[in-house]
Amino acid sequence: MAIPPYTLGLLVAVAGLIIGFMAIVRERDDLHRILLTDLAEVLALVLIALVATDLAEALILPGLVVGISELMAVSEVYIAKEGLRKPPAKPAFRIEIMDSAPGILALILVAYGIVLSGFTGGVVAAVGAVFYFMCRDHAERFELIETVSGYAWAIWIGAFFIFMFLPGYWLFGVMMAGGAILLKVMAKMSLVGTMRGGSNV
Amino acid sequence: MFNLPTENIGGQELFVLEFGDIVNYFSPYTAALFAFALIFTALAIVSRPERQVDIAFGGDAYYAKEVDVDLLRFQRFMAIACGLATLGAMVSGDVFNFTLFASLVGITNIGIVAAYKNKHVLNAAFQYGIVAMLATVPLFGGAAIILASTGTLSMWELFADGVVVPIIAKAFLVIGVMGEGMAPFYVAKAEITRAQGAPFILMVHVSSLLLFLRVIEIVISM
Amino acid sequence: MTPELILGCIILIIGVIAAGFPRPRTYLSRLICLEIPGLGLLLIMLAYDEMLALVTFIGVTAISTFVLVRVIERRGPE
Amino acid sequence: MQGVSGVNEILAILFAAIAIIGAVSAHIQHDRFNKIIAVGIIFGGIIPFIVDRGYLDIAILVSLIIPITTIIILQVCRKEKRDDA
Amino acid sequence: MIPYLLFATFIGLLFHGIHRKVIARIQGRPGPPIWQEILHTLKFSFKETWIPKTASQTLFVAVVFVAIGIWSGALYVLLSGGSLLLLFGVYLLHKIVEHGMGLSSGSPYGKFGAIRSVISAASELPLFVTVIAIYLFTRSLSIADIVAYQEMYGPLLIVAFPAAVAMYLIILSKMHYGPFSIIEAKEIVSGNMTEHFGVWRAGLEVGYALKTYVLLYAFVLLFIGQLPLALMLLVMLLVLISLSFVCAITPMLSPYDTVTVQSLVTGALVIYIVILVVVMG
Amino acid sequence: MKANQSIISRISAAVSRVENLTALYALFFVVVAVLGLVTLPSITYYDDQLYPKTIIPESSLNPYDRGGVPFETTPVKAQYPENSPYVGYVTTYLTPLSQWLADHTHHFGTTIVAHPGGIIDEILYNTRGLDTVVETSILFVAFGIASYLFRRDD
Structure with missing residues (x-):
């Protein structure tokens, strides 16, 4: 019996979503939460990619840019919230x-x-x-x-x-x-x- | 040219606005929501924020906070953007377009709140921001499942009788909108409400409630 | 069912587990592990010939890594 | 869909094995530099698949950007090392 | 329409008075006369009126008009047999009025009221479930269709009893002095209404009276069916008195507990919906 | 937490902390996803999709060769072709540069199509232009927030 590719992909993506969100449930640290959000975005893109048409591709592009801009805003809020105003010291060596x-x-x-x-x-x-x-x-x-x-x-x-x-x-x-x-x-x-x-x- | 297949839910369509594949529509229901969003956007534009009165405990002293002009401008910009996004979401006739508008509402809500320097408010804004980002996952995911299983994103096609939309996609859409608008996840909103700037804060609530109302219509109609 | 799709799914799942429950549980190791599901997604896109999306995704990953690095840098290691 | 046939099949399995080994070891390794190297190994297993389909421009671009991502990550690694010392 | 609006306002205010009276009698107090709320409203209409200096002035005034406007609209929808969703939309938008009222004044008590109103946002959820349950039975959300359905198949109160309970809960959470009315609890003076006085308060009272009228009318219309006006008012009064009983004998819940209770009820109703979907296909 | 608290107060206490919000939302999502998992095998892929992909490996525009001659139209399976009278024109369009690339190379299909013209531009700008409007607005707003917060620190 052959599983259709779409069903396989869907199962994998939703299983991934469950694992990823379970990790978020267990996470208590705010910065870790930001990182996990990035993971969740990837899984949403998998769901879109599985549609496999030109339309899907045209939907991925906005999805990507939405993800990165929200990430930017939230990370800036995090910096403001934690008061991490001081710019980092320069790397010790290059x-x-x-x-x-x-x-x-x-x-x-x-x-x-x-x-x-x-x-x-x-x-x-x-x-x-x-x-x-x-x-x-x-x-x-x-x-x-x-x-x-x-x-x-x-x-x-x-x-x-x-x-x-x-x-x-x-x-x-x-x-x-x-x-x-x-x-x-x-x-x-x-x-x-x-x-x-x-x-x- | 078009006939809205679900007259018995939101009423017959009154007016249709075409943008290529995305065909927005005004039914009595969406038009009423649209009008309401319009009223509050106008209020956000014309009204100045209140000055909160703080009571110094242990005495009769009280003082009113002053309004920070820079903050006011930024918040007003965000509130107007939020209003426009809500207007768009109310009449959108395309599932993916609707989800995009919902994400725009989410991000502008973060903006309205994140402008304050108060640590508690910022913390709430951050938690809310994380949820808003997580909520884009079910939103886009739901739209993608709908596209894959029915072959269309247009509500005009999806509302028709023969089209079966997977229940999980509907559930994803509802969860996503809950996350963007925080409808039942009230804790962060309660913190947010403590901040100054009533006309703008109010926009957060208006947008989330209207989004919720709209998604109910979409989900029932599908 | 192409080999790319299957490989992509496998790497995606490994990556989700790796990024969800990284060892050791530091910001940095989670950040590195985040690359793995990204590469899985890359393979899935490749399987469906979504090349433009793939290029954009790779670019966005680089920038989002930078954004996260900026935060982690300020936060300090944990 | 393009199938994989003959000798290619062995190669495909080989590269897939490389990628999977990389993914698993990236999870298992504790040291951050080893982790980065393991991610590089996955990438090594993936690039032949892109080339096999004939997308040379993509292959070039991806090979340019992935190292940049690695360098960006290295920025923090470096920092942590100094902090440890 | 205008005479009907005045009539509905009058009845609504009278209902408020009866509500207070019934609660008082159950608790062994004499209570105010039942036309007390009407007198209140008239009294407020002729008192001196101004806007607090700290308030966000436009918003402060606008919410009063919004409150009257949305409930008049709701009444119109109800009578013309429009969409049920629209009616519930108005119900949700009432929340915005509550927020706006409390936040715009700048007074700390008003703000607390508004925050509590935000907290009790979970009362939206039973509503959602009610709408879906009704839709599953009638396959239409037009009020006219729902009334027609009940004429054919009997009142929804019997077949869709849990949905009726949910709707009852919704009305209860909007009643004065009820277990869910944390917004206007006495420890925060009058909650979000604290700073609205004079004509503004009178306007709000009118809006609230309309709200009570519309909600009770909708409950009877949706779950029992279309009745002649006199009978309709009688049934509405009975529903009101049963609500007063609940309000009189239950203590006010703490703010977060109201949410938990409402969410749990919603959860139970969701299970009911799932069963309905499975059974009805 | 006191032992004599009712279950309702306990839930309320947990829910009322803002730090638990993310976990709560994620948990909610997990519950729905787990319940939805059983329905997944019944979701079938709808074969008659809009904007389908056709792969022509021999073409120098692979994987985006949708046929047609520049400045002419080509059939595009849009949702409402009647709303976009010029649908298909962008799809076939090749700039001089991309025309040159297409004539001389075989492996640069993605580059050629990413250059102005091509099916993705057709969808992004023409048939689903409103999506792109919203999306660039999101970018605008998000970076507005970030730069406001970034610049405010002094």
Whole structure:
């Protein structure tokens, strides 16, 4: 007897959810809870991935970005709640790769991310940017990046209205949307990289 | 063009708003909820927060807390965002879209509350934040199971008679909304309510109750 | 039923157990174990050829790891 | 769906075994560096599956990002070591 | 509609008075006259009115209108045979009025009242179960359909007795002086109503009277069926007196205990629903 | 906790602590999931899905080759095609860069489709654009919270 792949996947995912949530039930430490929440997000994505259509993929992308942004907000609340205001001391020593690699790796990722555009490109480029900021301890102009991403958001809303009300200009809409979402996701996420040091120029 | 298959639950559709595959609808029920959300969003925009009076025990002294302008602005922004998200969730005609709006409500609720510096309030906000994040799991999971087992996410199709929606997916949706809006999980909300800023705090409750009402309609109709 | 799917499911379950009940129970070991279910999900996505989702997921994992590392750093080891 | 046939089958089983061994040992190992290495082993078992399907761009990208994730994690490991000392 | 609203307000206030009287008699006190609440409302209407300086002024005033507005709407839905969900929606939204009232004043007593009102949010749950149980029987949530169903198959009170109990509990948790009325317990003065006086208080009394009328009317309509107006009022009065008995002889629960009790009842009802689903397919 | 407390007070005492909230929610979820586990085998995969995937390994756009010529339309199985009159145009669109990649390589299908145009963009921007609006708003709000808290510390 052959189990259909979907049923197998569903059983595995729900079993995983039960195990994961049992761990949350038993957990008493708040930071551990944040970590376990990340685990739960992965299991939710499994459930979506099992649908196995293009639509499923289009649903995973928002799901991912929702997960990371909520994680960001909650971890910041945690820091505020515990009063962990002091930025961490610098690492005692640095590995060599952290001096040589960031520039080239970040460049590759950002360039490739721009080629990809959209959500995927934004995330890939953001990984590059985060890595760069992490290694170089950069303090960026916070307001500037936020303003940029705010405008990007507005551009995307414009693109959405093009699709809804002027569908004939779809090409324009695709370009605007791809570019704006790339910019928005990348800007927002690379802010994470600059927030580490705790300084704000 | 469309006919809402469930007239006997929320009433006939009055008005349809199309966004591609996502077709929002106003029935008497959703329109009433929409109007209510609109009223309270407007209240959050126009009203200033109260000044809480604290009594110094052991004497007649009391003092009123002042309103922090920066905090006020941030909270008002969050409350308005929360109101808009609630408006969206009330009329959404697509299950996944509804879950996204629900998560937006959850995150804005965290924002409204997390702005305070009070340690107890922050602690409650944090616990609430964790639950809101956990709640996205059943929400998205429920929507995904519905999609896989019925092949559609549109409520217009799902409400029709022939479509059987798995019971676990319905249960997941309800649990998810409970988590996002904290409907029965009152403990964190009670702590939250102690914070200042009545019009904004009220938005937390309005959004959660309305979400709950909406999800009941969805679950019964499916 | 592709080998990727089966392998993905196995690794997912191992990963959930590892991340849910890590040994030793420190922030760091749980953080590392969180990678395992992620790789299981990666395999499941691969089995259904959801490559764009896969790329995005890998990127998001890196960033969320960074977010968590930032918190753990400030919290100090336990 | 692409099946696995002939010699490939043995290879597939081999790589799957590598990945599973990595996953199990990542759970069992106590030392944090060993854990990181074990996660690297899983990744080594997985990448052939991606290549086998012909997604070279993905394989390259994943091989770039996973090490970055590891480096990010190493940041805390380093710290803890100093704190222990 | 306007005359009917006035009538409903009048009856509602009268019911409040009767409620107080019955409780007093059971507890061996003479109690106030039964038209006391009507006099109260009239008295408040002509008293001096202002808004506390610390209050969030817009909200402070708006909740009063919201309270009257939603219950008038509920009455309309009930009489026109609209959706049952809408009626219950109004019931949940009443909670918002309670929060808003307490929070907007800035007074600590009002705030305590509001916090307690938040705590008792679990009273929403029996409601949810009631709706589903009714739906399982009638396959419709339109009040007109439910009334029609009862004309054909007899009152729901008999077939769906647990659902009726749940609804009874809901009404009970909104009655004054009941075991669940932690919101206006005397140790926090008047709870969330403390700072509302003068015309605002009169407005609230009107809203509450409408609420009592609508809830009792809905209970009779949903579980017994459509009756002539005079008979309807009589049955409503009987339900009210039974509620007064419960209120008079039970002590007020501590805030968190009310939640536990309501949640446990809900749990029992969920099991009932599951059995119903299994039996009815 | 005193021994003479009733069971109800005990439950209330446990439930009223905010620290137990997460555990309570998780427990609630576990109970539902365990009960739901028995119904899982009866859930069958619905074969006639929207936006189905077709794998053409020979194509240079694999796994996202949905047919069609640039600036022409291609059949897309949307929920309500009548609401999106230009559905299918984005799916077939290739920028000059991605056209070049498609002509010269065989293993860069994902890159080509992630570049503007392609079926995922079609869904994300055109047919289900409202989802993306909400989702970018979530990003906006969440990072608003994080940066407000981050900047407030002085």
